[in-house]
Amino acid sequence: MLPTLDAQAAPSCPSDVPSIQLLGVRVHILTATDLIARIVHCAASNRRTIVAYVNAHGLNLAYEHPELRDFFNRTAGWVFCDGFGVKWGAQLAGLPAPYRYTPPDWIGQLCSACVAGGRSLFLLGGRPGIAEQAANALQQQHAGLKVVGTHHGHFDKRPESRENHDVLTLIEAAQPDILLVGFGMPTQEYWLRDNWDRLPAVRVALTVGALFDYLSGSAQRAPRWMTDHGLEWAGRLVAEPRRLWRRYLIGNPLFLARVLRQRLGRSPNRE
Numbered sequence: 626m627l628p629t630l631d632a633q634a635a636p637s638c639p640s641d642v643p644s645i646q647l648l649g650v651r652v653h654i655l656t657a658t659d660l661i662a663r664i665v666h667c668a669a670s671n672r673r674t675i676v677a678y679v680n681a682h683g684l685n686l687a688y689e690h691p692e693l694r695d696f697f698n699r700t701a702g703w704v705f706c707d708g709f710g711v712k713w714g715a716q717l718a719g720l721p722a723p724y725r726y727t728p729p730d731w732i733g734q735l736c737s738a739c740v741a742g743g744r745s746l747f748l749l750g751g752r753p754g755i756a757e758q759a760a761n762a763l764q765q766q767h768a769g770l771k772v773v774g775t776h777h778g779h780f781d782k783r784p785e786s787r788e789n790h791d792v793l794t795l796i797e798a799a800q801p802d803i804l805l806v807g808f809g810m811p812t813q814e815y816w817l818r819d820n821w822d823r824l825p826a827v828r829v830a831l832t833v834g835a836l837f838d839y840l841s842g843s844a845q846r847a848p849r850w851m852t853d854h855g856l857e858w859a860g861r862l863v864a865e866p867r868r869l870w871r872r873y874l875i876g877n878p879l880f881l882a883r884v885l886r887q888r889l890g891r892s893p894n895r896e
Contacts, residue, residue, distance in 0.1 A: 642703065645720040648684045648883055650697045652704050652711060657726040660705055661735050667702075668744045668802035668828040674702030675817055676831045678728070681710030681880040683810050688883060696814045700821070707834075710877065714884040728833045732840070736767040739803065745771035747799055747827075749792070750778035750807030751837040758841035774799035778808045784819045793823050800826040807833045 644653045655663075660676070667674050677697060679687070687694040697704050706712055706723035716722045739746060746763075748756040756775035764770050776795060780788040796804065804827045806813045813832045821830065838844035 643721075644704075645715055645723065647711065647715050647718060647720065648688050648880075648887060649694055650679060650684055650687050650704065652679060652706055652715070652723050654721060654723045655703070655705070656724050657705075657731045657734065660703065661731065661738050663703070664735065664803065664829050664831065665738045665742050665744055668739075669742060670828070673825075673828055674830075675700060675821060676703050676705070676829060677701040677814060678705050678707035678832060678834070679711055680706075680708030681714065682876055683707075684711065684714070685876050685880050685883070686811055690811070692818075693811050693814060696811075696818050700818050710880060714880065717881075717884050718888045728831075728836045729839045732763070732833075732836060733766065735803075736763055736770050739771070740767055740769045743771070744802040745773045745800075747773055747796055747801035747804045748775045748807070748837060749796070749804060750813070750833070751841070752843075753777040753779060755837050755841045755843055756807075758843070759837040762840045762842075773801050782808075782812065782816050789820070793820060796824060797826050802828045804830045805833050805836070806830060807835065807837045809834060 642653045642655050642659075644651045646652075664676060679697060683693075683697075687697055706715075706725045707727045709725055712722045712725045736746075738744075746760075748760050750756055751759070754777070756777055760772040760775050764772060774795060776792055780786075780792055782789055804824070806817060808816060810832075813834070817830055817832070824830070835844060
């Protein structure tokens with residue numbers, strides 16, 4: 626039987642973007658250029674949406690945690706493929722392969738589109754000082770880019786904590802068109818789930834993982850030949866073996882086994 630695309634519209638910024646279901650998670654099939662155009666369009670309108678990424682690690686987490694799966698399928702407007710694992714996993718499952726792109730590769734295009742459209746950014750995440758350094762780097766590269774605020778990610782993220790309230794107040798006062806959230810997965814997704822309704826001034830929220838570390842120079846990506854050939858995970862593993870060994874050495878084979886299970890027609894979600 627031929628695979629079918631799920632043409633479900635994004636809940637907060639309607640579109641006709643097709644998607645696939647991989648391990649129970651909706652992943653949209655659209656190019657980076659198309660996604661950027663839609664982000665800027667929503668940022669300039671009265672529509673609000675959350676844009677999230679998934680990689681093999683994210684799909685493993687969503688497989689095990691229904692609340693994260695619900696975030697991707699219901700809370701986020703668009704979910705794009707961030708890793709080669711998802712692209713190859715879709716093909717292995719007999720599904721159309723989504724386009725693969727990761728925020729460090731296209732943040733420059735987004736910034737250029739923001740400059741052209743007069744849209745503003747707020748950077749939230751990283752260790753103290755990292756988001757500010759990342760913002761400075763982006764503004765040096767893109768003359769006229771409006772960054773209306775930054776804040777680190779080391780605060781009490783419980784919804785009713787005083788620190789969380791202060792961060793929300795800061796963001797609302799800045800009134801950014803686009804909020805970049807880089808807490809790492811799944812913290813960034815859960816934080817947006819819990820606080821999205823408390824940020825009415827924000828038009829678009831975008832999860833970006835470790836983007837600010839790369840922009841600030843506090844972390845280095847794997848060489849281009851690795852990132853372009855599906856080996857970025859290996860570069861990260863070499864750089865941070867103690868933190869990431871379980872994610873990749875156990876998580877990658879587990880992801881493969883779960884995709885094969887879906888290909889065989891068994892339930893993609895954990896019972």
